[in-house]
Amino acid sequence: MRVSVPLRQAYKLINHGPTALVSASHGGRENVMAAAWVMALDFDPPKVAAVIAQDTFTRALIDASGSFCLSLPLESQAALTMAVGSTSGRDLDKFERYQIARAPGTAGPAPLIEGCAAWLECRVLPAPEMQARYDLFAAEVLAAWADDSLFYGGEWHFPEGRRTLHHMARGVFFATGPRVEAKAEG
Amino acid sequence: MRVSVPLRQAYKLINHGPTALVSASHGGRENVMAAAWVMALDFDPPKVAAVIAQDTFTRALIDASGSFCLSLPLESQAALTMAVGSTSGRDLDKFERYQIARAPGTAGPAPLIEGCAAWLECRVLPAPEMQARYDLFAAEVLAAWADDSLFYGGEWHFPEGRRTLHHMARGVFFATGPRVEAKAEG
Numbered sequence: 001m002r003v004s005v006p007l008r009q010a011y012k013l014i015n016h017g018p019t020a021l022v023s024a025s026h027g028g029r030e031n032v033m034a035a036a037w038v039m040a041l042d043f044d045p046p047k048v049a050a051v052i053a054q055d056t057f058t059r060a061l062i063d064a065s066g067s068f069c070l071s072l073p074l075e076s077q078a079a080l081t082m083a084v085g086s087t088s089g090r091d092l093d094k095f096e097r098y099q100i101a102r103a104p105g106t107a108g109p110a111p112l113i114e115g116c117a118a119w120l121e122c123r124v125l126p127a128p129e130m131q132a133r134y135d136l137f138a139a140e141v142l143a144a145w146a147d148d149s150l151f152y153g154g155e156w157h158f159p160e161g162r163r164t165l166h167h168m169a170r171g172v173f174f175a176t177g178p179r180v181e182a183k184a185e186g
Numbered sequence: 187m188r189v190s191v192p193l194r195q196a197y198k199l200i201n202h203g204p205t206a207l208v209s210a211s212h213g214g215r216e217n218v219m220a221a222a223w224v225m226a227l228d229f230d231p232p233k234v235a236a237v238i239a240q241d242t243f244t245r246a247l248i249d250a251s252g253s254f255c256l257s258l259p260l261e262s263q264a265a266l267t268m269a270v271g272s273t274s275g276r277d278l279d280k281f282e283r284y285q286i287a288r289a290p291g292t293a294g295p296a297p298l299i300e301g302c303a304a305w306l307e308c309r310v311l312p313a314p315e316m317q318a319r320y321d322l323f324a325a326e327v328l329a330a331w332a333d334d335s336l337f338y339g340g341e342w343h344f345p346e347g348r349r350t351l352h353h354m355a356r357g358v359f360f361a362t363g364p365r366v367e368a369k370a371e372g
Contacts, residue, residue, distance in 0.1 A: 011355075012355050015353055016352035016359075016360050017204060017205075017225070017352050037225045037235075039225045042320070049223075051226075081368065127315065129313065133313070134228070134324055136324070138320055154355075155354065155358065156354055158360075163363060166202035167201055168341065168342055169198050169340075171368040172367055173368065174342075174344075174365055175366050176363050177349060177361035178363070179358060179360055181358055181359070182267065182357040
């Protein structure tokens, strides 16, 4: 079940470096793409950084609406992640073509992709230099959500088969692996 | 054995979102810290983005030298990663205190931390707005290296026990998990 995550814990949802789906909506058009180059940028208020290429349709929707949503796909969504990452919303309606269920955004117009592990609804922060030079966006997280069977007690708990994804290249991902706790050093 | 990675493949070393050690050197002083907020920023020439907090000693060395090195620690280095991430080089010599072996940089002054999975030697790119507002650095990768028992054929191959790390919070990491190949979608 999708439950709200306190904003001060939002960074924990993406601190481990998972690949994300980026969705946006403006003027009755919606789209979703994949992005591996996404990371936390601040704790509280939580911020994220994301690289969104200039030539994507999602970028046009983000530029127009000033907002986007990050949804974190699970292992079962690897093929979907590749599909939305290798086609353009200018050419087809990805939601229809790939039968992607989505829920309406709560803090902005960008939809939440159903079946994911967590969701970060973001508002773009002004940073024209970064955007122009590196396609790099800074955004504040206005609302954070997680599947409460995976994120509870302020931590991720990934069972085999329901783990987040880390893209290496060309459709090859790694699932998030086992927990490693650091012991105090000498 | 540490071998050179072609620069056009350098993004693959960090595309999966691992936690990094950030080292820097200037004027006879060296330091190393941990950073989970590191990601690829461009393919070719390869670039990275990294959040380096204003109040760290490593930041002072980076600001002065215009360069840093990212070393990607393995599971066996989780405690070391926490240790260098929770102490300051202003208070102690971390290399001596934690007996950290390092090799000299080849493309800049920042040392490479021995025993890691890969290394990215980086030169800071001018981006004063990002640095001032978000402690966010853009840098070009001048040289890339990997352990050739882990990265070969242009891909990562992680055996159990020798995987990279993904920090969730407070010393809890996930190892990089099993490979997931996306099948083409309908």
